[in-house]
Amino acid sequence: MLQQTQVARVLEFYPRFLERFPTWESLAAARERQVVAQWAGLGYYARARNLHRLSRWVTRDGGGTLPGEPQALRELPGIGAYTAGAVASFAHGRRAALVDTNVARVLARVFAPRLEPKRPRDLTRLWAIAEATLPRTAGATWTHNQALMELGALVCTARVKRCGLCPVRGVCATYARESPAGTAGRPAPRA
Numbered sequence: 114m115l116q117q118t119q120v121a122r123v124l125e126f127y128p129r130f131l132e133r134f135p136t137w138e139s140l141a142a143a144r145e146r147q148v149v150a151q152w153a154g155l156g157y158y159a160r161a162r163n164l165h166r167l168s169r170w171v172t173r174d175g176g177g178t179l180p181g182e183p184q185a186l187r188e189l190p191g192i193g194a195y196t197a198g199a200v201a202s203f204a205h206g207r208r209a210a211l212v213d214t215n216v217a218r219v220l221a222r223v224f225a226p227r228l229e230p231k232r233p234r235d236l237t238r239l240w241a242i243a244e245a246t247l248p249r250t251a252g253a254t255w256t257h258n259q260a261l262m263e264l265g266a267l268v269c270t271a272r273v274k275r276c277g278l279c280p281v282r283g284v285c286a287t288y289a290r291e292s293p294a295g296t297a298g299r300p301a302p303r304a
C-alpha cells in the first residue's frame with residue numbers, strides 16, 4: 114500500500130483491509146474483484162491484484178509464509194528489489210539491503226554526492242553501496258535499515274538537510290563539502 118502512497122493515506126485503508134482480510138488464507142479465498150473493491154480509493158490497483166496473486170502463491174506453494182531470501186522474494190508477484198529487502202530484513206531478520214527513494218538520497222549524500230539516484234546506472238551503484246555498508250551481522254540489520262530510512266525521512270530529506278542534528282555528519286561527504294564546519298580541518302586553498 115505504501116508504494117507511491119503517503120503513510121497518512123494508507124492509514125485510512127490499512128486497518129479496514131486487514132479487518133476484511135486478516136490472513137493470507139482469507140485473502141486467497143476471495144475473488145479478485147472483492148480484493149480490488151476493498152482497495153477502492155487507494156488507486157494503483159495493480160498492487161491489489163498482485164497482493165491477491167501473492168496470497169494464492171503463499172497458501173498453495175509457499176507453505177503459508179513468504180520466503181526469507183531476497184532473490185526468492187523477487188520472483189513473486191508485485192515484489193521488487195526494495196520490497197524484497199524490506200521483507201527479508203524486517204520480517205525475517207536477514208542481512209539484506211534495501212534502497213528506496215529516501216535511502217538512495219542519504220547514501221548518495223553520505224558516500225557519493227556525484228551520483229544521481231534517478232539515473233538507473235547510479236541507482237545500481239547506490240545499491241552496491243547499500244550492500245557494502247550493511248552491518249556484519251543479520252541481527253543488526255533491522256536497526257541499520259530502519260535508521261537509514263528514518264534518516265532520509267526526518268533528517269536528510271529531499272527539501273532540507275538537517276546536518277546539525279545528523280548522527281552521520283562526521284563521515285558525510287556532502288557535509289564535508291558544503292558546511293564551513295566540515296571544511297574546518299582542511300588546509301586552506303592556495304590563493
Ligand code: SF4
Pocket residue numbers: 219222223268269274275276279280281282283285286287288
Ligand atoms: S550530514 Fe547533512 S547531508 Fe550528510 S546525511 Fe546528514 S543531513 Fe544529510
